[in-house]
Amino acid sequence: MKNCIVAQSGGPTAAINASLAGVIKGVLDQEKYGKIYGSLNGITGILEGRFLDLTETFQDSGNLELLKVSPAMYLGSCRYKLPKLEEGMGDYQKIFAFFEKMEIGAFFYIGGNDSMDTVDKLSAYAEKIKSPVRIIGIPKTIDNDLCVTDHTPGFGSAAKYVAASLLEIYHDTVIYNLKSVTVVEIMGRDAGWLTAASVLARNGYCPAPHLIYLPESAFDTEAFLKDVEGMLGQYNNVIVAVSEGIRDKDGKYISASSGAVDNFGHSQLSGAGKTLEYLIQGRLDVKVRSIELNVLQRCSSHIASLTDLEESFCQGQHGVALAAEGNTGLMVTIQRVSDEPYQVAYGSAPVCEIANGVKEVPAEFISPEGNDVAEGILAYLRPLVQGEPKIRFEQGVPCYLPVRHLS
Amino acid sequence: MKNCIVAQSGGPTAAINASLAGVIKGVLDQEKYGKIYGSLNGITGILEGRFLDLTETFQDSGNLELLKVSPAMYLGSCRYKLPKLEEGMGDYQKIFAFFEKMEIGAFFYIGGNDSMDTVDKLSAYAEKIKSPVRIIGIPKTIDNDLCVTDHTPGFGSAAKYVAASLLEIYHDTVIYNLKSVTVVEIMGRDAGWLTAASVLARNGYCPAPHLIYLPESAFDTEAFLKDVEGMLGQYNNVIVAVSEGIRDKDGKYISASSGAVDNFGHSQLSGAGKTLEYLIQGRLDVKVRSIELNVLQRCSSHIASLTDLEESFCQGQHGVALAAEGNTGLMVTIQRVSDEPYQVAYGSAPVCEIANGVKEVPAEFISPEGNDVAEGILAYLRPLVQGEPKIRFEQGVPCYLPVRHLS
Numbered sequence: 001m002k003n004c005i006v007a008q009s010g011g012p013t014a015a016i017n018a019s020l021a022g023v024i025k026g027v028l029d030q031e032k033y034g035k036i037y038g039s040l041n042g043i044t045g046i047l048e049g050r051f052l053d054l055t056e057t058f059q060d061s062g063n064l065e066l067l068k069v070s071p072a073m074y075l076g077s078c079r080y081k082l083p084k085l086e087e088g089m090g091d092y093q094k095i096f097a098f099f100e101k102m103e104i105g106a107f108f109y110i111g112g113n114d115s116m117d118t119v120d121k122l123s124a125y126a127e128k129i130k131s132p133v134r135i136i137g138i139p140k141t142i143d144n145d146l147c148v149t150d151h152t153p154g155f156g157s158a159a160k161y162v163a164a165s166l167l168e169i170y171h172d173t174v175i176y177n178l179k180s181v182t183v184v185e186i187m188g189r190d191a192g193w194l195t196a197a198s199v200l201a202r203n204g205y206c207p208a209p210h211l212i213y214l215p216e217s218a219f220d221t222e223a224f225l226k227d228v229e230g231m232l233g234q235y236n237n238v239i240v241a242v243s244e245g246i247r248d249k250d251g252k253y254i255s256a257s258s259g260a261v262d263n264f265g266h267s268q269l270s271g272a273g274k275t276l277e278y279l280i281q282g283r284l285d286v287k288v289r290s291i292e293l294n295v296l297q298r299c300s301s302h303i304a305s306l307t308d309l310e311e312s313f314c315q316g317q318h319g320v321a322l323a324a325e326g327n328t329g330l331m332v333t334i335q336r337v338s339d340e341p342y343q344v345a346y347g348s349a350p351v352c353e354i355a356n357g358v359k360e361v362p363a364e365f366i367s368p369e370g371n372d373v374a375e376g377i378l379a380y381l382r383p384l385v386q387g388e389p390k391i392r393f394e395q396g397v398p399c400y401l402p403v404r405h406l407s
Numbered sequence: 408m409k410n411c412i413v414a415q416s417g418g419p420t421a422a423i424n425a426s427l428a429g430v431i432k433g434v435l436d437q438e439k440y441g442k443i444y445g446s447l448n449g450i451t452g453i454l455e456g457r458f459l460d461l462t463e464t465f466q467d468s469g470n471l472e473l474l475k476v477s478p479a480m481y482l483g484s485c486r487y488k489l490p491k492l493e494e495g496m497g498d499y500q501k502i503f504a505f506f507e508k509m510e511i512g513a514f515f516y517i518g519g520n521d522s523m524d525t526v527d528k529l530s531a532y533a534e535k536i537k538s539p540v541r542i543i544g545i546p547k548t549i550d551n552d553l554c555v556t557d558h559t560p561g562f563g564s565a566a567k568y569v570a571a572s573l574l575e576i577y578h579d580t581v582i583y584n585l586k587s588v589t590v591v592e593i594m595g596r597d598a599g600w601l602t603a604a605s606v607l608a609r610n611g612y613c614p615a616p617h618l619i620y621l622p623e624s625a626f627d628t629e630a631f632l633k634d635v636e637g638m639l640g641q642y643n644n645v646i647v648a649v650s651e652g653i654r655d656k657d658g659k660y661i662s663a664s665s666g667a668v669d670n671f672g673h674s675q676l677s678g679a680g681k682t683l684e685y686l687i688q689g690r691l692d693v694k695v696r697s698i699e700l701n702v703l704q705r706c707s708s709h710i711a712s713l714t715d716l717e718e719s720f721c722q723g724q725h726g727v728a729l730a731a732e733g734n735t736g737l738m739v740t741i742q743r744v745s746d747e748p749y750q751v752a753y754g755s756a757p758v759c760e761i762a763n764g765v766k767e768v769p770a771e772f773i774s775p776e777g778n779d780v781a782e783g784i785l786a787y788l789r790p791l792v793q794g795e796p797k798i799r800f801e802q803g804v805p806c807y808l809p810v811r812h813l814s
Contacts, residue, residue, distance in 0.1 A: 070578070160803055177485070295698065296575060302571055
């Protein structure tokens, strides 16, 4: 009986451990496979022989449930990109020697674009050397920018955090009878999905965010100042959601336009939010503040989306089923069957169709002026943030499973 | 039968509406009083005749419960400081004319230091003109820096947010096998209570924050760099919690030490976190990031402390009882009866003993080196973050009561 090994890679999300839990459960439930190993720090764990046997630990369903709701990566991460085959086969030989020694039948790699590139390369190498090891990719990224699949594990939780935060920031700013502008910078370098999700903060009383800017539309500072002024005519407290990746018509990041140098002599590369704060400060007579939603938008498991966690779990399980059926070089995908009632189906696509591509927010989801999203995006976004996981608190603080790669 | 009026002032917290709910419930339950009015935007609502009758709305217990868990101020806020009596009695005459016209028997002002100054001035004026109106202060501030009272409403919720966030940031940073430093800037200009509360993130596996710096200890950049280097010898990923108000031995804010000017010609006053990020970047060979916990630390009601909300509610109720007994010029206080089991009693103190004072973190709660808190602070902090309120989510986003001052 063959064993399996799983690893996690890239930036953390609140759902990547739910996918790991899905893979583990998939293997435990699958008669075809024996042990489930976990490689520490992504593929580098396999290269360096650092791994754990997860089989025993997660036969305890309590551990599995706790894993599902714990932020970031239980197995640690890496940012290691395999060399191209023609550049040297050393890594490949090491990895497949490990697979042989540990009697591995399938390798599951949970990650974003770069990890799918690794899945692509490893499955091509396996084919070349006629290895029977199945290589399957399980997606994750808060950016929601992977092609082919309807949405990515981790996005729904980050979107829920962004929406809740924008609503809470609205409550915070609206209490004064003074004109103010608050610029909220949200993650997303190449695709504006997460910034677009800020629209979910709007409700019967909350018009915020009043303006939304995505990297998909060229950013014009003069048009922006006009937009803000217009909104200040209607509202006392204007909230602007802006993607960290906004660029001008020449593709130059707005975040890179600050020429500031601090007193240690370092060039201060202000982010988009800070840059727009200074712009407003200099040009409009209004109180202004910028807020960067920093790493908490990707690791705040205490306000994760239950839908996201459950789908991430299912995608992990589905990956195991794909391998057990003999497939390789695939990434698990999720297809939307309907918006209302929200229904999805799990499928797969050749990883080579996904790796290194970027799914941007389509034009029909963006307002013609490029300063808001279009109504149609709500039906797409809304189902992804539904439901709240049960988080246990210990001494008033969330209870999570510790990251294991340190041990 | 006399009526009551209540107002909220200063910066928002997650618990200030719980205190408002307590005042409203106190008045509704009190046979001595008739209606409960709410002044919009603090004392300015009384000066300008902008107020609501809250009596009907909050006889509905569902509304009262929703109010308890909603962030910021239902009645809006202001930053208006009454002139000294000798500088002009106009405001005072207007306020007491309003009280007479609306048949007000008691005024409750929920706020921080500045609001207690208003309570102090109004009760002195009432005494001077022999007005029977009772003036009572209900404390609130995430800074926990009011004198006499054991802790302040709003602090526990902010402390819980800070602790949970530090734990989640730890999970986020610890996944890579690379040396890194993350500097987390926490609110607190004059007192380090909230930064000190970051210690609650530490648990059986999480050593973060590895270093904690409060405004109460003079900050020395060279000692800081040595501290960080020392920690990097023991840990891959070092997390530093730092108060926005840290100062050097001459009392100069570390946040003000950046001489940067942006390309709009504005001087960039970097915060403490950013300043330390640049310092580390320039002096240590390590990946570094700074995170500002911004306004979400004071308005994230979705992770409020139930203990804080309940105590805030009780302090509102207690304020009404104080007024009904004929007291005036008092602020409600909370006294700790015991740490374990945690027990408190509600009391009061003359507001003149509280207004314009600052309660700092005492030396026995700070490590001798000034780079951590002392063990003893845990017993003080721990009870304040216990319990989680039930937050209803609608369409995946928290459901709150809208701020009313806009209507």
